Structures are given as structure tokens and as C-alpha cells.
Amino acid sequence: MGIIGFYLRKFWMIVKNEVLVLPSRIIVFLFFLLLLLLPVFTQDPYLLRILILASIFAILAASWDLLSGFTGQMNFGHALFFGVGAYTAALLNLHAHLPPWVSIPLGALGAVLAGLIIGIPCLRLRGTYLALTTLAFPIILMGIIFAIPGVTGGELGITGLERLARSRVTNYYITVVLMLVLCTIMWKITDSNTGIIFHAIREDELAVRSSGINTTRYKLLAFCLSGFFAGIAGGLYAHFMRIAGPSTLEVSMSFQVVIWAVFGGIVTIYGPIGAVFILYPLLEFFRFWPEYRTLMFAIVILIILLYMPEGLLPWIRDKIETECPRCKIRNIATRKTCRICSAEIE
Amino acid sequence: MPALVKGYFTILEVKVFYQQLLTFVVALIILGALRLLLMNTKLGLAIRSTAEDREVANLMGINESRVAMITMGISVGLAAVTGSVVVPLTTISPFMWMHPLIMMMAVVVLGGLGSIKGSFTGAYILGFAEALVVFLIPMGSFLKGSVALSIMILVLLIRPEGLFGIAFEEER
Numbered sequence: 001m002g003i004i005g006f007y008l009r010k011f012w013m014i015v016k017n018e019v020l021v022l023p024s025r026i027i028v029f030l031f032f033l034l035l036l037l038l039p040v041f042t043q044d045p046y047l048l049r050i051l052i053l054a055s056i057f058a059i060l061a062a063s064w065d066l067l068s069g070f071t072g073q074m075n076f077g078h079a080l081f082f083g084v085g086a087y088t089a090a091l092l093n094l095h096a097h098l099p100p101w102v103s104i105p106l107g108a109l110g111a112v113l114a115g116l117i118i119g120i121p122c123l124r125l126r127g128t129y130l131a132l133t134t135l136a137f138p139i140i141l142m143g144i145i146f147a148i149p150g151v152t153g154g155e156l157g158i159t160g161l162e163r164l165a166r167s168r169v170t171n172y173y174i175t176v177v178l179m180l181v182l183c184t185i186m187w188k189i190t191d192s193n194t195g196i197i198f199h200a201i202r203e204d205e206l207a208v209r210s211s212g213i214n215t216t217r218y219k220l221l222a223f224c225l226s227g228f229f230a231g232i233a234g235g236l237y238a239h240f241m242r243i244a245g246p247s248t249l250e251v252s253m254s255f256q257v258v259i260w261a262v263f264g265g266i267v268t269i270y271g272p273i274g275a276v277f278i279l280y281p282l283l284e285f286f287r288f289w290p291e292y293r294t295l296m297f298a299i300v301i302l303i304i305l306l307y308m309p310e311g312l313l314p315w316i317r318d319k320i321e322t323e324c325p326r327c328k329i330r331n332i333a334t335r336k337t338c339r340i341c342s343a344e345i346e
Numbered sequence: 347m348p349a350l351v352k353g354y355f356t357i358l359e360v361k362v363f364y365q366q367l368l369t370f371v372v373a374l375i376i377l378g379a380l381r382l383l384l385m386n387t388k389l390g391l392a393i394r395s396t397a398e399d400r401e402v403a404n405l406m407g408i409n410e411s412r413v414a415m416i417t418m419g420i421s422v423g424l425a426a427v428t429g430s431v432v433v434p435l436t437t438i439s440p441f442m443w444m445h446p447l448i449m450m451m452a453v454v455v456l457g458g459l460g461s462i463k464g465s466f467t468g469a470y471i472l473g474f475a476e477a478l479v480v481f482l483i484p485m486g487s488f489l490k491g492s493v494a495l496s497i498m499i500l501v502l503l504i505r506p507e508g509l510f511g512i513a514f515e516e517e518r
Contacts, residue, residue: 124506132451133502136495139448143492147485
């Protein structure tokens, strides 16, 4: 009994001293709680469906941020990983009869392979050339898929996949928990030494190379990691929609990921996730006026980016938190002194 | 859309419409004029130096934001001219932007950024590649984009700056 009390007290101390002191952490905490507890209050299948798709796309947008935001390898063809993941999972499920929990990781491995295949030639390119070359890969794959309709189903895609789970609530929990876990892993990666090297490669690749770090290896690692997470998103999408079609490889899919990430603020893993959870339901909400849906969507994005060029979430974070000038620890904006070193904050 | 000039003639049993010939000549004239503008005028020099290094161009007394605006205007104007010229040759649909967008990027990257000659050559290589694939390979019309883009990627593997591109100094 005593040991449980000890751990409970320890947990409460962590929550009180690490989470409740910063509004951004409180928001993240509430976001986790809300997502996990939502089916208790409502089981509206439409709402759950929107949130499931939003979590799948959140994984995708965060993985784009890992590659293009952190490592600076502008990838305009992120749909390639998504599509490879979806098609691999679908083919394995349909022909080898593997259950979703095997076919989705194998689909992600397929996407890692795709990341290696496009990563190796793209290492020589930079800037605009890299962006436009990566844009070409999903289009090439789409042409191949259209050309062999016997295997891939052509324009109709592969249908009749196994469900993730029987009920919608179980589906919801699988995708949401997987999203939270994967995004936490991504955020941890960007916070680790590897993440710092990714940062440095974006800022100044030559300097990183001259300090004895094999940038080639790290850039390939970024491609593979990003491909892995995007592949999982693709496999989840295929199994949730029960179809893997060419729409997963479209150019608009690649650009949508970029729009989400830029809207939420790149070089922050939480930015793209928050952006997807704002924009995806917003697009559904605008259905009350269907003819002007995409127009209103575009106007919202343009206005937000006009006034918050760094993205929505970093802007909000800067409003509610300030950085201590002495120890660089973040504080809530209402404090006059730093919570760690008690230096004055102006 | 009615053609601007009607009628056609035949070379080697291939029908060539006068409209197509007109489009071809207009394209050549515009490319030539653009090259003249970029290489032989003060404005062209300003545009090229801004591309090379914005800050230094600014220090040399070039109003870089104005140059950027003029460049943007010229490029958008040329795109609009292309659109209006292509109207009599194709059907118009709301989704007709997709294929030209991709092919345009592929052409420019293949030829090398910052080179009119490169774009010209790249456009011909990719155009003929697409046409050949459509006629020679079964199911080729699906593969035409793939083959053209694969050519682009192969060229970039050998020459990362494109066929005629200028390798800019890496910015530090």
C-alpha cells in the first residue's frame, strides 16, 4: 500500500512541478486526456471518423516535419511514403492474408525501403532541385500503378481489406493511441542527440561535416525515419478506409502535408499535429456551405500565415510563454521573475 | 475554341495545322526575346545578379525588391501567354494545371535552373520522350509521366545542376 502511495505522490509531484507550470504543457496534457476520454462522452461515428483520419494525417504531417523541417531536406513528394505504406500493407493483407498488426509494420518497412531508394540519389541534390526531384517520385510510382492494373487495381485501387477492428471505438483507440505514441517518439527523437544533428544539418551542413559527423548517414537516417512513420500512417489509412487507391499518391496529398506543417509551424513536431487537428475538422465543418468550402479553407490558411509567418502554434506559444533571458527556461508570460533562476523578465 | 488561323499542310504524310506552326513560332520568338532581355539589357543583368546573391546585388545599388517584382511579373505574364496560346490546341478543364505544372518543373530542373537554353533543350527531350513512350510501349499513356520524370532523375544523378545549369556557390 505504501509503495503505491509513494508512486502516486511522485506522479503528482511530476505533474505539479513539470506539467502545471507551463500553459503549453497543460494544453498538451489536456489534448491527450481529451482524445483518450472522448469516446466515454460521445460515440458519434462521424466525429470519431474525423478524429481517426486526423490522427492518421497527424502522423504523416509530423513525419514530414521530421524530414523537411528538422533536417531541411525539402520533400515535396511525401505522399510516396504514404502510398508505399498503404499499397504494401494492402497487398500483404490481400494476398498473404496477414492481419493488420503485421501488415502495417511491414508496409512501414516498405516505406523505409522507399526512403532509402529516393534518399540515396537525393543526397547529391539540395534546395530547389531536391524539392522538385522528390516531387517526381510519387508521380512515377503512380504511372507504374496505372500501368499494371492486374496487381494494383489501377485507378480503382485495392479494395476489400481487413478492418483494423470490429467496432469504431476500438478503431479510434488503436489509431489515437498509436498517433500519440508515435508522435511522442518523434518528438523524443528531435530532442535527442540525433535531433540536434538534424537541426545542425539544416542550419549549416558544411560545418557539421567539418566537425567530423557523417552527414550522409544522418540524412539517410532522416529519410528512413520519416518514411517509417509515414508508412505506418499509410498502412493505417489503408486498413481504416479498407482501400488503397492512387489518391494516396496524388500530388495534392504531398502538398496537403506541406500546408498542414507550414500552417502549424515547421521545426516543431507539435505544430503539424495541432494543425491537422485544427484544419481537418475545420474542412469538415465548412460543409455547411459546400460550394465555397475549399475557398474558405484557403482564406483561413492565408490569413493565419499572413499574420503568423512562423505558423499558428509557435505564435500562440510565444504569446503565452516567455523565455528567461538568463537561463533560457520557458516561463508563463504572467510571471515577473524566472521560476528557476529568479532573474527579472521584462 | 476556334483556331486563329485555319487550314493545314502535310509533310511526310503528317498533318500540320497552321495553328500549331503559329504556336511553335510564337514560342521560339518569346524564348529568343527572353534570352535577349536576360543577357543583353541592364534589367537582365540586374535579375541575374539578384539571383546570384541578393545582398551583394542590393549593395551594388539594385533595388532588389523591385527586381523581384518585375521578375515575378514577367514570369507570370509568360505563363499567361503560354496558357492563351495553348487554348486552341487542347481541351480546357479545371484540372488542366496538374500535368503542365509537373512537366514544367521537370523541364526546368532537367535543363538546369537559370538557363533558357537548358529549358528549351529539356522541354524537347521530355516532350519527345513522352510522345515516344505513348506510341511505342503498351499502356504507355499511363507511363509517359513516369518515363519523363525518370529521365529527369537520371540526368540529375549524373549532373546535379541539370544539363546547362550554373552551379551556384553554396551559401554560407
